[in-house]
Amino acid sequence: MIKRTTILKSGYPTAGAGGLVSIRPRRFLRYAGTIAPPVLVLVVVLALWQWVVKKPELPPPSAILASLGTNRAGIWASWQITVWQEALRGYLAGCVLGILVGIVCSRFDWVRRGLLPYAVLSNSVPIIAISPILVFWFGYDWPSKAAIVLVITFFPMLLNTATGLTSYSPLARELLTSYAASSWTIFRRLQLPTALPMIFNGLKICSTLSVIGATVAEYFSSQGTGLGTQINDGAQVAQWDLVWACVLVASVTGILFYAVLMILERLFTFWHVSYRTSD
Amino acid sequence: MRTPFRSFGRAFLPVALVGAAIIVVWYILAVRGNWAQVQQQDPTIRGFWNTARATMQVDQPWVPTPHQVVQNLYQSLDRSPNDPRAIWVHLGTTGAEMGLGLLAGGVLGLLIATLFVHSRPMERAFLPWVVASQTVPVLALAPIVISIFGITLTGKVVVTSYLVFFAVTISAIKGLRSADPLAHELMRSYAANPWQIYWKLRFPAALPFVFTGLKIGATAALVGAIVAELFGSNYGLGQRIVFASYYTQTIVWWSTMLAASLLGLAAYSLLAGAERLIVRARPPQS
Numbered sequence: 101m102i103k104r105t106t107i108l109k110s111g112y113p114t115a116g117a118g119g120l121v122s123i124r125p126r127r128f129l130r131y132a133g134t135i136a137p138p139v140l141v142l143v144v145v146l147a148l149w150q151w152v153v154k155k156p157e158l159p160p161p162s163a164i165l166a167s168l169g170t171n172r173a174g175i176w177a178s179w180q181i182t183v184w185q186e187a188l189r190g191y192l193a194g195c196v197l198g199i200l201v202g203i204v205c206s207r208f209d210w211v212r213r214g215l216l217p218y219a220v221l222s223n224s225v226p227i228i229a230i231s232p233i234l235v236f237w238f239g240y241d242w243p244s245k246a247a248i249v250l251v252i253t254f255f256p257m258l259l260n261t262a263t264g265l266t267s268y269s270p271l272a273r274e275l276l277t278s279y280a281a282s283s284w285t286i287f288r289r290l291q292l293p294t295a296l297p298m299i300f301n302g303l304k305i306c307s308t309l310s311v312i313g314a315t316v317a318e319y320f321s322s323q324g325t326g327l328g329t330q331i332n333d334g335a336q337v338a339q340w341d342l343v344w345a346c347v348l349v350a351s352v353t354g355i356l357f358y359a360v361l362m363i364l365e366r367l368f369t370f371w372h373v374s375y376r377t378s379d
Numbered sequence: 380m381r382t383p384f385r386s387f388g389r390a391f392l393p394v395a396l397v398g399a400a401i402i403v404v405w406y407i408l409a410v411r412g413n414w415a416q417v418q419q420q421d422p423t424i425r426g427f428w429n430t431a432r433a434t435m436q437v438d439q440p441w442v443p444t445p446h447q448v449v450q451n452l453y454q455s456l457d458r459s460p461n462d463p464r465a466i467w468v469h470l471g472t473t474g475a476e477m478g479l480g481l482l483a484g485g486v487l488g489l490l491i492a493t494l495f496v497h498s499r500p501m502e503r504a505f506l507p508w509v510v511a512s513q514t515v516p517v518l519a520l521a522p523i524v525i526s527i528f529g530i531t532l533t534g535k536v537v538v539t540s541y542l543v544f545f546a547v548t549i550s551a552i553k554g555l556r557s558a559d560p561l562a563h564e565l566m567r568s569y570a571a572n573p574w575q576i577y578w579k580l581r582f583p584a585a586l587p588f589v590f591t592g593l594k595i596g597a598t599a600a601l602v603g604a605i606v607a608e609l610f611g612s613n614y615g616l617g618q619r620i621v622f623a624s625y626y627t628q629t630i631v632w633w634s635t636m637l638a639a640s641l642l643g644l645a646a647y648s649l650l651a652g653a654e655r656l657i658v659r660a661r662p663p664q665s
Contacts (some may be wrong), residue, residue, distance in 0.1 A: 137500065138505070138507040141508060157526050212394055213394070214393030218397065223641040224597065224598045224640075224646070224647040225639070225643050225644070226640070226643060227633070228605075229636055233629070236632075237441070312577055319522075320620075335526060344489070345521060351519075355511075
């Protein structure tokens, strides 16, 4: 109720603008119409979970939140290890490497023909299963997990960059060439703008992949104190509220990571068709 | 002039060259990586070639060579199928978990997509959560699921089908909506009922999308099966990796990885083949 009145109030100042008046409240109603049903579902599911489900593995949401509160110091430490050290570093390294190799692929057709089939192939290979090998090589600390995240994020990034940079319109390219544009200008003015939406798509896919990858990689090496290890250890001693708290933290982190990239995407590709609105 | 041979060379040659380069680099890394280990085991060893040859025959090498990995996989094929040292039982277990997950997840995904396409309120209420469920690390829930269902096939299939269901739902919704609007109107004008429209128009139009979803889901299911096996299983590729970890049998790791990759590729090719068989009858649609 409160929400509605505040929005309506903000709609009123335009009251003098004639035909535009009715748009804002109606838009709000449409907005509420899309938000309300999923929220209702969430409330019902949470209520069922809280009061009906009785299973040790599914502790009530209140217990999960309570566990999040009592264990916040430990979870915060794990978060720093899993997200800050493993996921983020691996993500940055993997994405930078993927973009660089993608640029090389777009410049040299021959490299593209040779490399891209392997990138496509890697889609149907369970990369995460190499975790024990990387732990064996780089030790139990964060570098081994960051290396896994690097490998996981590299291929989607490479594929998206290489495809994006080569999907420009041939006509535009011919026009630029006929104006004697340098290859740098073509890259800067044609290839990069066409590729940006795809590159951001890759960055978004990889953002959630990196958090999941780092968490799951920790399952394979039950040392250290990351979120994955906490989940693994918690499951072994049946401390399910802690397990769920860690899962919750990992999920929220993945969503926030994705959201940050969505904002960046809007900032960098505001001109793209998908953001054009009718009004 | 483009002869078939030349176009084959254009497509295949770079791939083969990159593959060869990977294998050469792998051998160089193996020699470098195992050098210290060889010298430690046999301090009397002299000469570059002697040492290099020895680096390829280590029992638990830092970096196993490609031929050791392939040999290990080949040897593990040549045992009775139920021998846990053979790869068959593991391949079969993980393959079954993946296949059942694909089946259950595919059917579920298609059903839910059908429901969403036909009922606007359902879609509005549940689709956001289907999408949001992707951001929840489903694999992080694996230990919980395995604890609920115990060391059974069911637990693993729950994990794998969950991963498949998402990919199939999203692509099937797109597919069911992709039918030609003109054809839709034509059927309506002939007073076709929703059931007929679904089976004659929407479902065939959705099939290619469903297969795309299944192909994406297949890898996800394979990863899900392997990760779920870490938390308790008697057989399976994930279990074989855990087993190899206890004894630091590096060659077994690599050969299991190779087997898992081949399983993933096999599933992908099977689905692609099925798609070609089933979707072939349809005229191409823009």
